[in-house]
Amino acid sequence: MSTNNSVLVLKVGGALLQCEMGMARLMDTAAAMLANGQQVLMVHGGGCLVDEQLAANGMETVKLEGLRVTPPEQMPIIAGALAGTSNKILQGAATKAGIVSVGMSLADGNTVSAKIKDERLGLVGEVTPKDGAYLKFILAQGWMPICSSIAMMDDGQMLNVNADQAATALAKLVGGKLVLLSDVSGVLDGKGQLIHSLNGKQIADLVKQGVIEKGMKVKVEAALEVAQWMGQAVQVASWRDASQLIALAKGEAVGTQIQP
Template sequence: MSAQNGESGEIEESGEPHLTLPWPEELRDSVVVVKFGGNAMVDADLQRTFAQDVVELWHAGLRPVVVHGGGPQISAMLDRLGLESRFEAGLRVTTPETMEVARMVLTGTVQRELVGHINSHGPFAVGMTGEDAHTMTAVRRPAWVDGRPVDIGLVGDIVDVNPGMVRALLEQGHIPVVSPVARGEDGQVYNVNADLAASALAVALDAERLVMLTDVEGLYANWPHSTDVIDRLTADALDELLPELASGMLPKMEGCLRAVRGGVRRAHVLDGRVPHAVLRGVLGESSPGTTVVPGPSCPAQSP
């Protein structure tokens, strides 16, 4: 799995090469925050290839940080316990009972599985949550549907990030794997959308790239009437589109917008169902999916 910086490397599974890409020297030592979520998280093969990609980024001289979701797993556990799963404005309505389940599943199951997959390649990954060392501080997030406020419970919006622990792990050569749970100044624990948590952490770490994995090919130009994907757009252009987006895509694109306006040089939304999407998005000359860049408004580009 090793590769020299500045040279090409390849992913191997069962001795068979699958992907060869050049390691771009200009990205050496750059922080890349990757949000892992969606149905790819419940596919064992995609979990393994994702872990390979993250380790390959490390071998390429980058500093990957993983922020994971866990929506499908949380919903499955809520179903088993007979508790309701409900979403408003693209976010899970989080009662105190739901919060207990989310915290348990995210930190006790999902994070441990992901850490295990990464560490099958060596002693790289260290699991933590936004609660640890007050890494993430949140306040209750308001939400609106059709212009009216709705109560979504213990859903948090991050208002402060202390990246000291994450930076220390990176400097020690580790790959932090972060669960999106944060504490408020009042001691209340909040469920934070993983897309927005990844975005906030990317800004605080002065990351070069933010990568969002999802279950679609990217941001569609005219959904549901067309499946043409917008391959590149600026922050201003995205800001204009944001009110029109479907609820499932809204947090991801909001996260991308916050990131590039906060100093992240590029944000990608990639199809996590495609093996090695992370490597192709970060190290490939042309990224699949949708790329958001800083800059003034310009027309969105689609095939």
């Protein structure tokens, strides 16, 4: 496949949305990149907002290996929290930083194909790249797409997709460079120290040892899939760390490099 490094796919985790300063710093970084002619596609989660909204509606949160079990009655709340609240909070921060953005979801523009991932997870989706025309149009204007991880099947059924897996499909679609930004500085070892580089075998070992678990397991596996597809490292880093953002803007390696 051809790799086009001109698009930077930045995935941000939900905890960012609860940190005004983190959002402002990240959006200022993105604004500077855009001003430099760098195309930026932002993909976001919002797991903690979903947890809050479900609790406020008297509903329970159940996760299986980092993925939210999504019964049909929870789907409207989850879609509201991700495609609604989370998406618009980020769009607000982007607008404040002077970025022209397009708030969207995986359901827009024929961008991905979506199907049920595993019946045990309910309305959880698995997405594959379909048509990049809509995203490429937005990017070509110098605008920044801000994409939530709500997808739709051909019959109109909404699906809840893990946002790291959403970013994987979009990075493949645009042949972009993927950076997964979380609330931790990267993948940490059993002593809480940053691991600078990981390959597939090392990831499998750390998962087996229980050092990499839950959301981080989903994240590193998503990163590995893209690293192998692109033939280049995918970075897992932090939106919290101002120095990582500065390094990122310079194109330097930050956080943990997930090697193909």
